[in-house]
Amino acid sequence: MTRRPLHVELLIGIGAPLALVIALIGVIAFVSARDEINEVYDSQLITSASELWLLSQSADNKVTVTGQGLAAADRAAFDDYARWRSFRVWRDGRLALASDNAALSVPLSEGFHTVMMEGGAWRVYTRVLPEGRGVVEVREKLRARDEVVRRVLYGLLLPLFLALPVSALVIWRGSRWGLRGLEHFASDVAQRSPGDLSPVSASGLPHDLMPLADALNALLAKLNLAAKQERLFTDNAAHELRTPLAALSLQAEVIAGARTAAERKQAVDALGKGINRVSRLLDQLLTLARVRQATDQDETCDVDRVLTDVITDVASLAAGKGMTIEVEGSGAGMIKCQPVLLFLMLRNLLDNAIKYAPPDSEIRIETAPALITLIDQGPGIPPQGRADAFRPFHRLDAAKPGSGLGLAIVRTIADSLAAEVELFTPSGSIGLGVHIRLP
Known part of the structure; x- marks a missing residue:
């Protein structure tokens, strides 16, 4: 299987964990921002409930808070507020103060609640005053909080995600620059002829890759020694074979020129011994070559x-x-x-x-x-x-x-x-x- 280039492997190996870390930071930031914003908005609901109770003290009859009579800018602000929030205040068992978008349902039990109403989920805080003097209910649409969380999250993560391609480019260029010595080393090896077993120069190679260069040069040294031994062995084998082959040729000439049966028999016997000697020599040469290849x-x-x-x-x-x-x-x-x-x-x-x-x-x-x-x-x-x-x-x-x-x-x-x-x-x-x- 074809492997990717090393700088690509480094980019993937570093870039993928970096993207994962950014995603993890995003999740942690989202959870943390949501919890903090919920705490702040819940505190505001408690504060709003206290202020509404104080305002209700001056109301003898039910007062419905509307945007009527406000200036255009104030009316726009009121309408925006009314989209997200509502409130009701009961005093001495009667509704004393309410927003014009307040629900018609009975008040919930004291504390915080999350309820589903038309238009989405609402966060409700109900406060029951001692001795039944009154009840204050403040509601806020959760979507308002989600909008704030998203804005905070975008403001935090956008720079991080913009930094991701910049980091990838830096890793890419840095790995290419750091591996230039390895590329030169590989180029030197690739351009060598099969007979060149001299050590490869490791100048410019990163320190961590020096063991690779040392191992390769050690292997080249062993191959060079083995090649020299093989050449020496081949030269010696050729020399050793030359003498018995010359003797066989001479014996063949003797047989051809023999004048009597006795001379011919003697020459044939000598030829047979020479053939046996050459056969044994070849057998030993083949045995030695086979043994050297056995691993x-x-x-x-x-x-x-x-x-x-x-x-x-x-x-x-x-x-x-x-x-x-x-x-x-x-x-x-x-x-x-x-x-x-x-x-x-x-x-x-x-x-x-x-x-x-x-x-x-x-x-x-x-x-x-x-x-x-x-x-x-x-x-x-x-x-x-x-x-x-x-x-x-x-x-x-x-x-x-x-x-x-x-x-x-x-x-x-x-x-x-x-x-x-x-x-x-x-x-x-x-x-x-x-x-x-x-x-």
């Missing part, structure tokens, strides 16, 4: 079972040299790995032991939890040559056949399995010992 270690394998399979696989080679393979110990147990990788590692170690150990000798394998030890009776490897023994195509004795890939494969598999391989000299200073410490 999945989620599978569980039984080390002892894999070891048994390896011994069965090389039994005929050992028997051909009159050699025996002895296994002892408590067993290596279970580990997380690909069984085929563990098989290849142990197979290469046993192949080397069988190849270099003398005929009729013994190969001893000792097992313990997460530990395998192989000991042969061959010529061994001196301490100063053990580090180089794991390098691809390195042979301690160039006169002996081999490609120099066996221990290189072992080290590569061990690294993939997070295992440790250690060469040592067994007791008695005869042969070579190998400790394999499994994860």
